[in-house]
Amino acid sequence: NAGVMQNPRHLVRRRGQEARLRCSPVKGHSHVYWYRQLPEEGLKFMVYLQKENIIDESGMPKERFSAEFPKEGPSILRIQQVVRGDSAAYFCASSPPTGGAPRADTQYFGPGTRLTVL
Amino acid sequence: DAKTTQPPSMDCAEGRAANLPCNHSTISGNEYVYWYRQIHSQGPQYIIHGLKNNETNEMASLIITEDRKSSTLILPHATLRDTAVYYCIVRVAYNQGGKLIFGQGTELSVKP
Numbered sequence: 001n002a003g004v005m006q007n008p009r010h011l012v013r014r015r016g017q018e019a020r021l022r023c024s025p026v027k028g029h030s031h032v033y034w035y036r037q038l039p040e041e042g043l044k045f046m047v048y049l050q051k052e053n054i055i056d057e058s059g060m061p062k063e064r065f066s067a068e069f070p071k072e073g074p075s076i077l078r079i080q081q082v083v084r085g086d087s088a089a090y091f092c093a094s095s096p097p098t099g100g101a102p103r104a105d106t107q108y109f110g111p112g113t114r115l116t117v118l
Numbered sequence: 119d120a121k122t123t124q125p126p127s128m129d130c131a132e133g134r135a136a137n138l139p140c141n142h143s144t145i146s147g148n149e150y151v152y153w154y155r156q157i158h159s160q161g162p163q164y165i166i167h168g169l170k171n172n173e174t175n176e177m178a179s180l181i182i183t184e185d186r187k188s189s190t191l192i193l194p195h196a197t198l199r200d201t202a203v204y205y206c207i208v209r210v211a212y213n214q215g216g217k218l219i220f221g222q223g224t225e226l227s228v229k230p
Contacts, residue, residue: 004161033217043162043205045217056217091161093218106152107218109161 004094004110012116019079019086021113025094032075033093033107034067043091049075082117089114122206127225130200136193138224140206143187149210151182152218153191155202162205162220165191196228 005024013019025032034046036059048056049069060067064082069075079086093107123141130136142151153165166173166180168189173180179192193200205223209216 035218035220042222043156043218043220045219048217059217089159093162105216106164106167108164111161112159 004092004108006090006092006110006113008113009111010114010116012118013082014118015083016081019082019115019117021077021079021090021092021115023075023077023092023094023110025075025092026096026108028096029094029108030097031095031105031107032069033095034075034077035091035093035109037089037091037112039088046077079115082115084117087115087117122208122221124204124206124221124224126222127227129227129229130193130196132198132228132230133195136196136200136226136228138191138193138204138206138226139188140191141188142206142208145186145208146210149208151180151186151189152207152209153178153180154205154207154218154220155200156205156223157199157202165204196226198228198230200226201228202226 004026007022030051032049035043036046037043045059047060047067052071064080066078089112091109091112093109095105095107150167150169152167154162155165156162166175166178168180168182182189203223203225205220207218
């Protein structure tokens, strides 16, 4: 089984450009999470999505950042008008549907996209 | 989710067991203990999780104290490839999923 796939693996943008990061979850997984890791810092949650719905965006910056997980296709994290402070590794994780019952859902991470803003 | 405390770094000799401790004294009855690791520049890798019983899989063993206030991750025969930052996370079992809150973790260095 293929794991979580992210592309591109490396992305270079100039200040003011847009960055689009893609995440294909594990087949059959309906939950997607995005995390950011700034240089020399820990992993920080950004957003949690299910198909066509944003469930928790408490970690998303209020401006310039958006995320979607459409019915068909990968999840997209979009950063508009990038600034140097957006340079980081962005990781996507996915987990299977819970079936409506509380249980420990394990998240599986992709290899990340390393964004460099010049 | 409960806060966890881990030592910032540990060393281990190759081939020996690595025992990584984690304190979670405010854990609630419905919170699980998860362990992940992050090898340099890679995505976090799931290792193991448990609620109150000890757990073992092909990667590691998880020992949870009876009062559940602390746990230990055991890598039985550490190799150089186990050098990584290990994260202990406690979180509630959700019926709608939920975010992971990563602390600073323990940087494990396996030495030849």
